[in-house]
Amino acid sequence: MNGGDRPGLAARQAALIEALVAGGPYPDGLDTARLDATRRALLRKRAGRVARAWPLLAAAHGTDWTRVFHARFDGVAPTDPVREGWDLARELRAAGTLPAAAASELAGREAAMRYDGRSAPRRRSRPAAALRRLLERSRG
Amino acid sequence: MASRPTGTGVGWRPEIASVLAGTAGLGFCEVIAESLDPAADLPAPLRSQAAGGTTVIPHGVHLSLGGTEPVDPARVTHLAACAAAVDAPIVSEHVAFVRAGGREAGHLLPLPRTRDALDVLAANIARTRTELDAELAVEPIAALFDWPEDEFTEAEFLTRLLDRTGALLLLDVANVHANAVNRGRDARADLDAMPLDRIAYCHVAGGARHDGYYHDTHTDPMPAPVLDLLAHLVQRCPTVPPVMLERDGRHPPAAALRAELAAIAAVTGHPAPHELPAGSERPGVGSRR
Numbered sequence: 001m002n003g004g005d006r007p008g009l010a011a012r013q014a015a016l017i018e019a020l021v022a023g024g025p026y027p028d029g030l031d032t033a034r035l036d037a038t039r040r041a042l043l044r045k046r047a048g049r050v051a052r053a054w055p056l057l058a059a060a061h062g063t064d065w066t067r068v069f070h071a072r073f074d075g076v077a078p079t080d081p082v083r084e085g086w087d088l089a090r091e092l093r094a095a096g097t098l099p100a101a102a103a104s105e106l107a108g109r110e111a112a113m114r115y116d117g118r119s120a121p122r123r124r125s126r127p128a129a130a131l132r133r134l135l136e137r138s139r140g
Numbered sequence: 141m142a143s144r145p146t147g148t149g150v151g152w153r154p155e156i157a158s159v160l161a162g163t164a165g166l167g168f169c170e171v172i173a174e175s176l177d178p179a180a181d182l183p184a185p186l187r188s189q190a191a192g193g194t195t196v197i198p199h200g201v202h203l204s205l206g207g208t209e210p211v212d213p214a215r216v217t218h219l220a221a222c223a224a225a226v227d228a229p230i231v232s233e234h235v236a237f238v239r240a241g242g243r244e245a246g247h248l249l250p251l252p253r254t255r256d257a258l259d260v261l262a263a264n265i266a267r268t269r270t271e272l273d274a275e276l277a278v279e280p281i282a283a284l285f286d287w288p289e290d291e292f293t294e295a296e297f298l299t300r301l302l303d304r305t306g307a308l309l310l311l312d313v314a315n316v317h318a319n320a321v322n323r324g325r326d327a328r329a330d331l332d333a334m335p336l337d338r339i340a341y342c343h344v345a346g347g348a349r350h351d352g353y354y355h356d357t358h359t360d361p362m363p364a365p366v367l368d369l370l371a372h373l374v375q376r377c378p379t380v381p382p383v384m385l386e387r388d389g390r391h392p393p394a395a396a397l398r399a400e401l402a403a404i405a406a407v408t409g410h411p412a413p414h415e416l417p418a419g420s421e422r423p424g425v426g427s428r429r
Contacts, residue, residue: 009208
């Protein structure tokens with residue numbers, strides 16, 4: 001009950017979240033099978049949020065979406081749904097496995113926003129966005 | 141201030157707004173506080189529900205009342221503003237934490253049921269209530285695991301928390317079911333031990349099995365054991381509490397959703413929500429948002 005206990009609780013909570021979403025080791029004394037199930041449940045919810053932010057990316061993968069998302073983000077510290085979908089779409093495009101509908105969704109985002117892969121995407125100025133759209137179209 | 145929730149309610153979500161606009165007899169609805177912008181207009185269908193006399197309860201999911209850091213004042217202000225915007229008599233949050241060490245879990249996580257955690261919760265609940273005109277109800281969550289440092293059962297922990305803070309109980313019957321099923325315990329015994337005299341209102345929902353456990357995902361029809369457990373609760377309570385359906389995904393057709401509401405009402409004895417005759421939807425609710 002003394003104040004010295006408080007860091008114990010804070011540290012336990014932080015260690016648990018680190019383990020569940022960012023690949024940290026499971027805290028001592030907890031049931032690993034139950035933590036596995038919890039970790040996957042959190043990933044399903046995270047995949048759902050990314051699917052809402054990137055509907056064509058998720059829809060293009062159909063029933064495979066959860067597997068694709070988990071393969072990329074299990075143990076990877078969360079950023080936000082827009083960035084996570086963006087990262088994944090870019091990686092799939094680079095690997096040549098981005099479905100066409102998802103490619104057009106990505107192109108639309110890249111025309112409107114600038115994303116450096118490390119911080120929140122920023123809206124492009126209007127002339128810059130229009131120019132990118134033109135270039136995209138001419139590339140075709 | 142709008143009246144306390146009564147009867148049969150539902151979690152208002154944009155995806156089912158049009159179905160709810162065409163449904164009469166809803167006693168109350170709950171809306172995710174973090175989905176509202178109290179500085180702007182409410183979504184038109186929700187505004188119509190409130191204007192039509194349906195009590196609206198803001199339900200927070202990101203306050204992290206169980207986090208060891210003090211609750212974020214901006215989040216408390218937002219929750220209080222949501223309550224003011226819908227004239228809510230009650231707001232609700234969870235007995236859980238969602239962030240720690242600078243990271244977000246993305247969903248509600250269980251606390252160790254210790255005296256230390258009670259201190260943390262009581263302090264954060266007190267901080268939250270300083271800004272709230274509405275009463276606060278707290279909801280125990282569904283969790284797949286327990287902490288080895290637990291000093292209390294869940295019912296003991298909640299009873300202590302409510303006694304100490306004066307908060308009300310939002311009892312999620314489906315969570316009681318899930319927690320019991322996933323630990324091989326008797327859900328009725330777990331429910332009987334809860335501080336039932338503190339109930340403000342109840343949640344029910346349907347879930348799904350993953351990895352060998354039952355998850356309260358709000359994405360499926362209510363399973364029979366959840367309705368059976370609700371019937372047990374009704375028998376245990378001198379006054380039948382208001383009960384609402386939570387549905388957060390794989391939204392069913394209108395008829396199926398209303399059938400779920402009717403099934404809840406059949407168990408509680410509250411009036412059953414029903415479809416409004418064609419053309420008699422409340423004005424303004426036809427707009428898709």
